[in-house]
Amino acid sequence: MIYIWKVPAYDKRKSKAEYERWLSEKAHDLLWQVLRNVYQIKREKLVYKEYGKPCLSDAKGIEFNITHCDGLIALVVGDRPAGIxxxxxxxxxxxxxxxxxxxxxxxxxxxxxxxxxxxxxxxxxxxxxxxxxxxxxxxxxxxxxxxxxxxxxxxxxxxxxxxxxxxxxxxxxxxxxxxxxxx
Amino acid sequence: MLNELRDLICEYVEVEESKVKEDSKFIEDLGFNSYDLMCLVGALEDKYDMEVDEKQVANLRTVKDAIRYIEAAV
Missing domain, CATH: 3.90.470.20 (4'-phosphopantetheinyl transferase domain)
Structure with missing residues (x-):
């Protein structure tokens, strides 16, 4: 399943680093809303593998990956490894x-x-x-x-x-x- | 070297020159994303006529890391 959210675009009056931080936090919030509400997963199950790839420690059969760019956040969740x-x-x-x-x-x-x-x-x-x-x-x-x-x-x-x-x-x-x- | 790198960085991300310091982290402080990082790596290769090993890109976390990498490579 692919989830896509349009979010506010980068405002050049602010710093890009600030926007990227906000985007990353927003993406993780949205990720957890989906994992919690759709897949009943608890937040503490998040772990990071090599190169910072997030995954779930003991939710076998659920794989996900998230991406964000200027104005858009997207998430893929499924039963096999995926990248987005x-x-x-x-x-x-x-x-x-x-x-x-x-x-x-x-x-x-x-x-x-x-x-x-x-x-x-x-x-x-x-x-x-x-x-x-x-x-x-x-x-x-x-x-x-x-x-x-x-x-x-x-x-x-x-x-x-x-x-x-x-x-x-x-x-x-x-x-x-x-x-x-x-x- | 810092000034040269500062010029390149400011070509790819919208950041004030004065905010680019040796200890600035590309992602956390300067707002780089993966595409910006790839642009910078490509530009460094062109400018200094060198090849950056992709496996090392993840280790280039700060401006100082990039300076050290360039100095060792050229």
Whole structure:
């Protein structure tokens, strides 16, 4: 199940650090509202694994992951490891593209009429994959590549499946799930 | 080095230059998110002609950590 909340956007009159702190606290509040009200889980069950990935200490069969960006918070909850990432579509950095994308992906972005959206489609897929696999962005992002063909997404690494959503033409949301054997 | 890094940081996040200090934490003090961090790492690679090991990115918690990393790498 994917939960999405629109929240107030970053107000440039305030500090970005202050906004990011507020966003993070809001995201955790919303996460706990869902875990408590929908899954009857107690707050003290939250533990953090390597790279800061939150999980539940003894709620076997319930996995979750949360993301937030300017104006949006999203949560995925399910019965298998998952990673989720959302980004607001905006001008992107060439330096980041060189770090994140391989040559073919970079060409696809640069040739796209909607290159901002395309960059963040790749970026969120790679971050969602890293979160599902449990190492965040601490892996060579260029080496895990994606082929995006309309709605179909193929990854160079096996064992995971992906879904992606365009929200109000303003945000890209990617979700990565560990694949079940029968899939 | 601090001044060079300060200029780069201010390109990617909306923060007053005076608030970027050696002991500033990228996430907690400067408001970096994962995308901002990736932009900065890419920009550092371009500026100092070096490669940042992705496994080390999580260890770059403060401006001082980044300065030490660059000084050791170039």
């Amino acid at each position: 990432d959302a980004e607001k579509i905006r001008p992107w950095s060439m330096a980041a593209m060189r770090k994140v994308c391989d040559r073919k992906e970079a060409e696809t972005i640069l040739e796209s009429e909607r290159n901002e959206e395309m960059f963040f489609r790749y970026f969120t897929l790679k971050e969602a994959y890293g979160k599902a696999a449990g190492f965040g962005l601490s892996y060579p992002l260029k080496e895990v590549t994606f082929q995006i063909d309309f709605e179909k997404i193929e990854c160079s690494r096996s064992g995971y499946c992906f879904s992606q959503y365009l929200i109000e033409n303003e945000y890209v949301l990617s979700v990565c799930y560990e694949q079940r054997q029968e899939e």
